Amino acid sequence: MVDDRPSKLVILAQVAALLVVIAIAVFATPADWDLPLFGILFAFAIFSDLTAITTTSKLKLSGGFLPMVLAMVLLGGTPASVIGVLSVLLIDGLIQRRAPHFCLNNALTFATYPLLTGLAFHWVTTGAGIGESDPAFYALTFAAFLLALAINFTMVASYTCYLDRSSFLLRVRTALVPMLPSELAAALMSVGVVFLYVRVGLGGIALFGVVLVTFQYLLGALLLSQQRAEELEKRSKQLASFQVGMLSAMLRTLDLRDQMTARHSAAVARYSRAIAQRAGFSRQEEELVHIAALLHDIGKFILPDRILKANVPLTDEDWMLIRRHPQQGARVVSSLDGYGPVAEIILAHHERIDGKGYPRGLEGDDIPELARIISVADTYDVMTARDSYRTPMPSHEAIRELRRVAGKQLDAHFVEVFIELLEGEDVSFQHAEAADFEKELALEARIEETASPFGNGARFQPAPTVTVGS
Numbered sequence: 001m002v003d004d005r006p007s008k009l010v011i012l013a014q015v016a017a018l019l020v021v022i023a024i025a026v027f028a029t030p031a032d033w034d035l036p037l038f039g040i041l042f043a044f045a046i047f048s049d050l051t052a053i054t055t056t057s058k059l060k061l062s063g064g065f066l067p068m069v070l071a072m073v074l075l076g077g078t079p080a081s082v083i084g085v086l087s088v089l090l091i092d093g094l095i096q097r098r099a100p101h102f103c104l105n106n107a108l109t110f111a112t113y114p115l116l117t118g119l120a121f122h123w124v125t126t127g128a129g130i131g132e133s134d135p136a137f138y139a140l141t142f143a144a145f146l147l148a149l150a151i152n153f154t155m156v157a158s159y160t161c162y163l164d165r166s167s168f169l170l171r172v173r174t175a176l177v178p179m180l181p182s183e184l185a186a187a188l189m190s191v192g193v194v195f196l197y198v199r200v201g202l203g204g205i206a207l208f209g210v211v212l213v214t215f216q217y218l219l220g221a222l223l224l225s226q227q228r229a230e231e232l233e234k235r236s237k238q239l240a241s242f243q244v245g246m247l248s249a250m251l252r253t254l255d256l257r258d259q260m261t262a263r264h265s266a267a268v269a270r271y272s273r274a275i276a277q278r279a280g281f282s283r284q285e286e287e288l289v290h291i292a293a294l295l296h297d298i299g300k301f302i303l304p305d306r307i308l309k310a311n312v313p314l315t316d317e318d319w320m321l322i323r324r325h326p327q328q329g330a331r332v333v334s335s336l337d338g339y340g341p342v343a344e345i346i347l348a349h350h351e352r353i354d355g356k357g358y359p360r361g362l363e364g365d366d367i368p369e370l371a372r373i374i375s376v377a378d379t380y381d382v383m384t385a386r387d388s389y390r391t392p393m394p395s396h397e398a399i400r401e402l403r404r405v406a407g408k409q410l411d412a413h414f415v416e417v418f419i420e421l422l423e424g425e426d427v428s429f430q431h432a433e434a435a436d437f438e439k440e441l442a443l444e445a446r447i448e449e450t451a452s453p454f455g456n457g458a459r460f461q462p463a464p465t466v467t468v469g470s
Contacts, residue, residue, distance in 0.1 A: 006101050006163065014104050021081070021111045028115065030122055031076040038075060040205050041067040042083050049091040065152070065183075068114050069145045069190045070205075074197060077118025084110030105159045113151035117144050132198045138191045145187035261297055261308070264381055269293035271377035271418070276370065279417050289370040292345035296374055299329025299346070323358045326350050349374045352409045372411040376402065376418050379410060395422060 006014075044067040071080035088106045092098045098106075121144045130136045157171045196204025272293040276286045300308060302325060307318050314322070326347050334343035348362060348371035355363030383398040393401070399419050406412040 005099075006159075010162075011101060011104065014101075014108050018104070018108045018111060021108065021115060025078045025081050025111070025115050028076075028078050028119055030126075031078040032074070033079060034075060036202060037205065038071070038079055038083070040202065041071045041075075042086065045083055045087045046090060049087055050095070065145075065149070066186055066190055066193075068110075069117075069141075069148055069187075070193060070197075072114050072118035072144055072148065073121055073141050073190075073194055075118075076122060077115040080114035080118045081111045084114045106156075109152060109155040109159075112155065113148050116151060117148040120144070120147065138195060141191050141194050142187050145183075145190050149183055149187075260385075261300060264385065265294050265297055267381045267385070268296065268374060268377045271381065272370075272374050274421055275373045275377060275414055275418050278421055279373070279414065281370075285370065288341060289345070289373055292342045292349075292370060293374050293377065295329065295333055295342060296346050296349045296378070297325065297329065298332060299325035299327065301332075302328050323350070327359045344368055345371045345374065347371075349378065351375070353411055354408045357409075367411075369411075373414050376410050376414045379405075380418065380422075399423075 048065075048067070068080055068084060071083050085107050088103060088110050092103045092106055121140060124130070124140060125137060128136075130140065153172075153176055157168060157175065160166075161168045161171055193204060198204075269290050273286050273290040276289045281289070303321060307314060307322065326349060330343040330347035333339045333346055345368055347359070348367050351357035351360065351362040351367045351371065352375075353364055353367070353372075355361050357367075380398055380402060383393050383401060384395060386392045399422060402410065402415045402419065406415040
């Protein structure tokens with residue numbers, strides 16, 4: 001279990017750093033203690049912190065950064081640092097009563113970044129003789145905002161990552177990057193408010209109050225949208241995991257009824273992936289045909305045991321029922337989000353090039369390519385497997401039969417691709433009695449990274465059953 005408390009050494013280092021910052025602030029110049037302006041900016045900072053938003057990354061975001069930047073530019077580093085520390089003591093210490101080590105780190109942060117940025121701003125403007133009437137003054141205001149943001153985020157996020165033992169880069173990606181557009185807008189607002197103050201005095205700061213409230217609202221809306229998107233992604237992954245688990249359970253149940261079907265599905269999946277790989281399909285398409293092949297006979301749930309195990313001669317009515325299994329399997333799979341492409345392949349895996357297949361009588365290129373691949377693998381395994389409905393034939397005879405029906409029942413191109421594999425050095429393809437059903441069924445690991453593994457969430461709409469040919 002990760003300890004979320006800092007070590008004593010870290011606390012001592014923070015205390016020492018805070019004392020150094022205080023010492024620098026005491027002797028730092030210049031500092032303009034314009035009390036009305038100081039009071040207004042302090043009030044705005046308190047209001048923003050009271051309405052701050054805490055992200056899922058445990059970072060507090062508020063519009064209070066705007067009055068801090070105005071204090072750095074208009075009053076100097078020391079007054080801005082005092083506003084920051086007083087805000088932390090009041091909000092974190094007295095109102096929210098956060099853990100002392102969090103208050104200490106926030107006090108150090110809100111003392112450091114305003115002081116350093118304010119000193120840097122006035123050092124540059126004074127050294128270069130840049131006055132409030134110069135455009136460069138406002139460009140430096142914008143730069144001061146970004147510098148302060150960088151120091152502030154680095155100090156807060158680093159401490160949080162230290163406590164959580166988490167990645168700083170991940171924190172940047174999830175907490176800072178989504179906020180950058182609004183922060184850049186806030187930087188421009190700060191430039192506008194400084195310009196108004198220079199021109200009209202405290203009246204410009206009153207307008208800033210409206211800007212601050214608006215910014216706080218927009219920041220909250222943006223963060224809420226981000227959190228909802230993250231939650232939706234999490235729920236989608238959970239749903240995908242549940243769906244895969246349900247499919248796995250269905251296939252294992254079918255395995256208990258008929259181990260021949262389970263082994264056959266594993267073998268066809270292995271063959272189909274190899275054909276797709278040799279034929280030059282993408283990695284995603286290889287995955288798609290593999291999963292579709294694993295599920296291609298899931299519609300056999302509708303078959304009674306006497307048909308499934310082929311213990312008796314089959315009647316015409318039995319064959320009609322068998323010809324329904326592609327459509328029934330597609331209907332089951334299509335009910336799962338993101339599995340529309342898998343369902344289309346399952347529906348078409350008994351179609352024939354000559355149009356005499358089922359259930360829709362598709363022909364030629366109208367049959368999905370990946371379904372044509374599964375048809376080749378399916379046919380070969382049925383002919384060669386020892387647990388098939390018929391007497392198994394040697395691989396060379398099965399190859400001869402594949403070529404005989406190529407261009408009529410099966411796609412000739414994929415037949416030749418498969419034969420190249422069978423005649424190659426990998427002799428394990430010649431017989432698939434040892435196909436590992438559990439290994440091929442390990443779907444979870446392959447689709448864990450995405451809720452919709454095939455890039456198409458469209459649901460399959462089955463056509464009416466049409467029986468053509470035999």
